[in-house]
Amino acid sequence: MRVLILTDSRRTGDDEHVPTTFELEGTLRDAGLRVTRPRLSVLAAVHEHPHADTDSIIGLARGGNGPVSHQAVYDVLRALTSAGLLRRIQPRGSVARYEARVGDNHHHVVCRSCGTIADVDCSVGSAPCLTAADDRGFTIDEAEVVYWGWCPDCSASSPPASTG
Ligand SMILES: [Zn+2]
Ligand SMILES: [Zn+2]
Numbered sequence: 001m002r003v004l005i006l007t008d009s010r011r012t013g014d015d016e017h018v019p020t021t022f023e024l025e026g027t028l029r030d031a032g033l034r035v036t037r038p039r040l041s042v043l044a045a046v047h048e049h050p051h052a053d054t055d056s057i058i059g060l061a062r063g064g065n066g067p068v069s070h071q072a073v074y075d076v077l078r079a080l081t082s083a084g085l086l087r088r089i090q091p092r093g094s095v096a097r098y099e100a101r102v103g104d105n106h107h108h109v110v111c112r113s114c115g116t117i118a119d120v121d122c123s124v125g126s127a128p129c130l131t132a133a134d135d136r137g138f139t140i141d142e143a144e145v146v147y148w149g150w151c152p153d154c155s156a157s158s159p160p161a162s163t164g
Contacts, residue, residue, distance in 0.1 A: 018047055031083040038068045042076040043100065046086055051097040051108075051117040091117065091146050105130055105143055111151035113158070120147060 019027065024043050025035045033039065038061065045060035046052060052060065054077065061068040068076075077098060080086040084103070090096045091110045097117060107120045107129075122128050129143035 019044075027085060031085055033079065033083055033085075036076075037066070038072040038076050039080065041068055042073055043080060043085065046080075046098050047100045050099040050101060050119070051089070053095045053097050055095075057098065089117075089144075107145040107147065109147040109149060111154055112148055113150060113154035116151045116153075118151075120145075 021040060021044070024040050024047075027043065028035045028039055041061040042057060045057050049056065049060060054073065057077065058068070058070055058073045061073055077086065077088075081088050081098070086098045086100055087102045088096050088098055089108060091108065094110070094115060094117075099119075101119065105122065107122065109118050109120050110116070129145060130140055132138075132140055132143075
């Protein structure tokens with residue numbers, strides 16, 4: 001059973017497996033978290049709408065499975081992020097976004113015009129950016145790489161001004 005009915009054609013990650021409620025319950029339990037309806041709703045919303053911001057998640061969690069209060073969504077986002085089930089990203093000039101694709105240190109490309117965000121794998125192999133040329137003695141757990149440019153829609157409608 002799906003928690004949410006998909007209506008948003010702009011969602012990314014169409015090739016990704018969208019977990020069932022049963023799988024999401026397992027995900028919560030494996031992380032040592034109690035299964036609650038707000039947690040399931042928020043987790044499902046972020047799985048289906050990667051890089052959603054808090055306001056969108058509030059709307060999605062409400063539409064999906066009965067009302068979930070703003071405060072509950074904030075609390076759940078914090079709990080799921082600190083449990084490592086969600087990753088929080090915040091590109092420059094953007095509000096915080098959440099995604100369920102965690103643990104691979106993938107990067108993001110952000111459109112300068114409309115703010116659309118897409119996933120970008122590390123350019124070589126699996127998470128090589130976590131292996132710094134010289135780690136200065138730090139234990140590195142995240143490398144934040146943001147590519148900036150123009151998404152296909154925006155470059156088609158208003159190409160970036162030439163600097164030449
Ligand atoms: Zn754009
Ligand atoms: Zn991402």
